[in-house]
Amino acid sequence: MKAKLLDLFKRILETTAIDEAVSQANCEKWNSIRHLNLIVEIETEFDISFEPEEMAKMRDFATVLKLVEGKRI
Amino acid sequence: MQYVFRNTTLEGILGMNGIRYSGYDDITFPSYAVDSYVWFYQVPIQANRAELSLELHSYFSKFQLVYRQIPQEIPFFIFTLIPLFSFKVQDSDTAIEIACNEFNKNMIEFATAHTNIKIVDFREFTNRYKQSEILDWKYYFISNMQVNPKLAKDFQEWFAQKGEALAGRRKKCLVLDLDNTLWGGIIGEDGMQGIQIGGDYPGNAFSLFQKQLLELSKTGVILTLCSKNNESDVLEVLEKNPFLTLRQEHFAAYRINWENKAENIKSLAQELHLGLDSFVFVDDNPSECELIKQMLPEVSVPEFPAQPYLLPVFFMELTRRYFATYSSTREDTTRTAQYRANAERNAAQAQFTNFEDYLKSLDIRTDIREADAFSLPRVTQMAQKTNQFNLTTKRYSETDLQNILAQGAHIYTLSVQDKFGDSGMTGALIITFPMPKVAHIDALFLSCRILGKKIEHTFLQEVLKRLPESDIQTVTAEYRPTTRNEVVKDFYESAGFAVVSDTSNGKEYQMELKKIKLF
Numbered sequence: 001m002k003a004k005l006l007d008l009f010k011r012i013l014e015t016t017a018i019d020e021a022v023s024q025a026n027c028e029k030w031n032s033i034r035h036l037n038l039i040v041e042i043e044t045e046f047d048i049s050f051e052p053e054e055m056a057k058m059r060d061f062a063t064v065l066k067l068v069e070g071k072r073i
Numbered sequence: 074m075q076y077v078f079r080n081t082t083l084e085g086i087l088g089m090n091g092i093r094y095s096g097y098d099d100i101t102f103p104s105y106a107v108d109s110y111v112w113f114y115q116v117p118i119q120a121n122r123a124e125l126s127l128e129l130h131s132y133f134s135k136f137q138l139v140y141r142q143i144p145q146e147i148p149f150f151i152f153t154l155i156p157l158f159s160f161k162v163q164d165s166d167t168a169i170e171i172a173c174n175e176f177n178k179n180m181i182e183f184a185t186a187h188t189n190i191k192i193v194d195f196r197e198f199t200n201r202y203k204q205s206e207i208l209d210w211k212y213y214f215i216s217n218m219q220v221n222p223k224l225a226k227d228f229q230e231w232f233a234q235k236g237e238a239l240a241g242r243r244k245k246c247l248v249l250d251l252d253n254t255l256w257g258g259i260i261g262e263d264g265m266q267g268i269q270i271g272g273d274y275p276g277n278a279f280s281l282f283q284k285q286l287l288e289l290s291k292t293g294v295i296l297t298l299c300s301k302n303n304e305s306d307v308l309e310v311l312e313k314n315p316f317l318t319l320r321q322e323h324f325a326a327y328r329i330n331w332e333n334k335a336e337n338i339k340s341l342a343q344e345l346h347l348g349l350d351s352f353v354f355v356d357d358n359p360s361e362c363e364l365i366k367q368m369l370p371e372v373s374v375p376e377f378p379a380q381p382y383l384l385p386v387f388f389m390e391l392t393r394r395y396f397a398t399y400s401s402t403r404e405d406t407t408r409t410a411q412y413r414a415n416a417e418r419n420a421a422q423a424q425f426t427n428f429e430d431y432l433k434s435l436d437i438r439t440d441i442r443e444a445d446a447f448s449l450p451r452v453t454q455m456a457q458k459t460n461q462f463n464l465t466t467k468r469y470s471e472t473d474l475q476n477i478l479a480q481g482a483h484i485y486t487l488s489v490q491d492k493f494g495d496s497g498m499t500g501a502l503i504i505t506f507p508m509p510k511v512a513h514i515d516a517l518f519l520s521c522r523i524l525g526k527k528i529e530h531t532f533l534q535e536v537l538k539r540l541p542e543s544d545i546q547t548v549t550a551e552y553r554p555t556t557r558n559e560v561v562k563d564f565y566e567s568a569g570f571a572v573v574s575d576t577s578n579g580k581e582y583q584m585e586l587k588k589i590k591l592f
Binding site for chain 1: 085215225460
């Protein structure tokens with residue numbers, strides 16, 4: 001799950017130079033449009049749906065992973 | 074580079090590759106080189122239908138204002154206006170539909186006289202989906218997108234094909250197999266009388282397919298045959314079978330033999346003087362298809378349906394992908410005259426001829442005030458998030474801002490309202506006082522949704538006019554480049570500041586305050 005999610009991040013953020021520590025603060029490529037693309041791709045890929053309140057919190061990889069895992073149970 | 078005039082968020086479906094966007098409902102046009110323009114306005118989501126109708130009637134004259142100012146040889150794609158959602162309360166209330174039809178009709182007429190204009194019928198895309206699939210309210214409210222970003226891939230593929238079709242780059246020649254492609258069964262096995270064409274299923278499906286191909290050939294597509302058969306058998310069937318639509322005379326050339334099909338297509342290309350990239354190969358046999366894909370990668374090879382009843386879908390897809398031609402949609406032009414009169418009255422109210430009038434028509438009201446405890450959280454949020462219109466990109470926290478205020482600085486906020494509603498607080502400006510008689514603009518950032526309407530200049534001038542310190546003589550300012558704020562690199566020049574230093578680290582500016590007071 002973690003690896004799959006990280007691959008998705010690399011694809012959408014168009015960079016391989018990121019790891020699990022990636023966040024909006026440390027990754028310039030994580031702009032608002034790619035943020036939306038991330039959400040769309042994660043929702044589609046994992047067949048889940050985020051609430052706007054959750055989307056607002058998704059500012060770093062760890063939080064996103066936790067949210068995805070929480071929905072997959 | 075494609076430049077898109079728009080009034081809603083489109084980044085989610087059009088993407089960012091090679092595309093730049095105007096501000097929302099911003100009809101100023103860019104100075105950099107553009108390969109093509111796109112006009113893609115959507116019907117705003119608004120409850121008051123009378124106001125909305127008036128707004129829609131203004132789009133065509135806005136468009137004309139833009140059109141007059143740009144080079145007329147550059148392609149300009151116009152999306153038709155389609156209401157994706159309607160807040161209709163009464164069934165008889167058709168004002169929005171009429172306004173959309175009026176816009177589309179005007180555009181189609183305009184396009185007939187201006188050849189660089191290409192009409193893109195947006196309904197062709199929206200018709201593929203249910204309304205709930207197109208408009209996802211969650212995404213609308215978080216990002217102002219009317220078209221669900223999950224449709225992005227499909228949309229981009231569709232629009233790219235439209236672009237190809239509109240640019241006239243369609244394929245020219247269809248290479249058709251015979252057995253199990255133009256009829257059911259195989260001549261060599263079922264005999265000349267045993268093939269299935271006409272009559273009951275599946276013959277009726279092949280019959281319709283042949284009729285559709287004949288219509289396609291009337292639009293200029295060249296039909297050819299390539300079949301592994303005895304030539305004399307096939308020619309006899311083409312001549313004698315009473316149920317066929319396509320006869321020998323409908324084919325510009327044919328290769329009926331037992332040679333490999335790649336060689337046959339090459340020789341067809343030579344005979345017809347066409348490039349292989351203008352060929353589309355249609356064959357029910359997957360191994361033949363694979364051979365052509367391998368040997369002749371320039372030739373397009375669509376996947377043939379396994380069931381004959383899917384032939385109509387296959388034909389539509391074939392036409393759409395390879396043989397679409399550009400022509401105006403006429404369906405929108407045939408509405409009744411009575412409705413048109415109403416529409417014209419509305420349009421007259423929404424006319425204007427220059428940019429100043431346009432600004433006036435937006436009825437923009439700005440509210441500039443000093444930040445207080447209530448507004449600081451929002452200022453902090455903007456300081457953290459604003460990327461494009463941000464002169465110094467200082468990512469202040471709320472505590473930082475409190476400290477700055479405690480040191481005597483002023484923070485001004487900007488709220489903007491126009492006739493469509495309140496955008497809320499959309500900008501802030503921080504003034505510090507580094508030395509006596511000098512005011513320094515430490516930070517200035519605005520949401521890009523309000524740009525292009527001269528609001529940024531108004532904001533700066535107003536703030537400087539209002540400074541409570543009466544002894545200020547000089548205003549200094551700075552620009553710090555980031556990867557995202559290039560749009561503002563000449564902002565202070567445009568506001569009348571003089572450049573004091575210009576290095577890779579940014580620019581420093583200065584201006585005498587009395588100059589500003591003259592505005």
